Amino acid sequence: MTQIKHHLTDAILMAYATGSLTEAFSLVVATHVSLCDDCRAQLAELDALGGEVMMTAGSVDLDEDAFAATLALIAQDQKSTALRPRKTGIFPTPLQSYLGGDLDAVKWRRVGGGVKQMILNTDGVGSVRLLYIPAGMSVPDHGHRGLEMTLVLQGAFRDETDRFAVGDVEVANEDLNHTPIAEDGPDCICLAATDAPLRFNTLLPRLAQPFVRI
Amino acid sequence: MEKNDLTARTGRNDGMLMENSSLATVGVIASDRYGQHSTIAIGRTEYRRVTDTSDPTMPAWVAEIYAIRDHQDQKAFARIFGHFGPRVKAFLMRSGAAPDVAEECTQEVxxxxxxxAHLFDPSRxxxxxxxxxxxxxxxxxxxRKSRRPEPEDLPWGPEADPDPGEALTLQEETAKLGQALAALPEKQRDLIQRAYFGDLSHSEIAEQTGLPLGTIKSRIRLALDRLRHAMGN
Incomplete structure (x- = not known):
């Protein structure tokens, strides 16, 4: 595993631990945490805090037949399984389960300038997509109306703030206008989630925006 | 949190199921965070179970979960159900669920x-x-009718029960975290509780209270830092 330099923020991890993060952002969090032991540990701590909050939130009697009803539920169903670590491929299991496979299961659509994307199916609040940026190419200069989270899965990109390599996640908000450029080397593949459409600073991508849904 | 919650780990064990004549409701005893006293209702008779917590090699409730995993032990399950069920239901109601919805959801939980049960790892x-x-x-x-993607599991070692020492350390650390939470100034504790009850979307609170976003974020961070400090990292 490479050295991860850019992690999720406390607020995002907290929102994920409390279950208040959208599905689109949660997929980026789950994928990053699959690659990052630091954030996994922090999340475990936040889950423990959730357990403590739950255990001190009082108690309410269950229905009289609740135990019998639960045993009946158990009789209906079988064992659950965990998300085992991936055996092959470059994508962690949570992402693979959205795609039904690894890189070869991605149905890329061209966005322009060699950049390709695939929008993943989520509950419709915000959006999450895979982005393919050929080495040396850039995503047009843009700002954000809300939050944008970009996780690198292959290659690396740079923008005005820093360099982001495999496992790194960039969290951008309204204050950041940036032009991510894929580094030379392997083409860059990212998982990016937003809660609002991006705001392009030049005319051409702005015109294309309704068609490519960035 | 009740003060005695923090000093409750003195309960003695005699391993018996005793009939409890009082009409104490299920699981309301404040001092039972680690299972010394849990009241369970089976049919119409209430029993009070005094669990073995003097066994230093086994964190609370692990034996019950293992008994469910290994023997589909319904009695062990009844003890867990009596202890945690009412708290899960209360938690769901505090998080905004109507009582019947919380009931149904608790049974599913x-x-x-x-x-x-076969996936429970007390060292984690x-x-x-x-x-x-x-x-x-x-x-x-x-x-919410939505999904929460989960991280992939860590690579599994040989299929053996985890080291009880690790599990105990984790339990102690978790207890410390609970104590640190109880010791927080009320404002900060309230904020953390509301976050877990789902009341705390940053932007929503900013809209409703007029608080600037940064204040909430930094308060959460401050509370987390204090917790970490109390935990010794």
Missing amino acids: MATLWRK ASAATWIYSIARNKQIDMI
Whole structure:
């Protein structure tokens, strides 16, 4: 595993631990945490805090037949399984389960300038997509109306703030206008989630925006 | 949190199921965070179970979860159900669920606990932590009708029960975290509780109270820093 330099923020991890993060952002969090032991540990701590909050939130009697009803539920169903670590491929299991496979299961659509994307199916609040940026190419200069989270899965990109390599996640908000450029080397593949459409600073991508849904 | 919650780990054990003549409701005894006293209702008779917590090699509730995993032990399950069920239901109601919805969801949570007993790892989560995570996920699934993608599991070692020493350390650390939470100034504790009850979308609170976003974020961070400090990192 490479050295991860850019992690999720406390607020995002907290929102994920409390279950208040959208599905689109949660997929980026789950994928990053699959690659990052630091954030996994922090999340475990936040889950423990959730357990403590739950255990001190009082108690309410269950229905009289609740135990019998639960045993009946158990009789209906079988064992659950965990998300085992991936055996092959470059994508962690949570992402693979959205795609039904690894890189070869991605149905890329061209966005322009060699950049390709695939929008993943989520509950419709915000959006999450895979982005393919050929080495040396850039995503047009843009700002954000809300939050944008970009996780690198292959290659690396740079923008005005820093360099982001495999496992790194960039969290951008309204204050950041940036032009991510894929580094030379392997083409860059990212998982990016937003809660609002991006705001392009030049005319051409702005015109294309309704068609490519960035 | 009651003060005696923090000093409750003195309960003695005689390993017996005793009939309890009082009409104490299920699981309301404030001092039972680690299972010294739990009241369970089976049929119309209430029993008070005094669990063995003097066994220093086994964190609370682990024996019950293992008994469910290995022997589909319904009595062990009844003890867990009596202890955690009412708390899961209260938690879901505090998080905004109507009583009947919270009831249905709690039953699903407890059924999931049974089905996932083979995945419980006490060196990584206390029973309360684990059950919280099941409850949160059920809530998103059943009440919010959405999904919460989960990280992949860590690579599995040989299929053996984890080192009891590690599990105990984790339980102690979790207890410390609970104490640190109880010791926080009320404002900060309230904020953290509201975050877990789902009342705390940063932007929503900013809209409703007129508080600037940064204040909430930094208060949460401050509370987390204090917790970390109390935990010794």
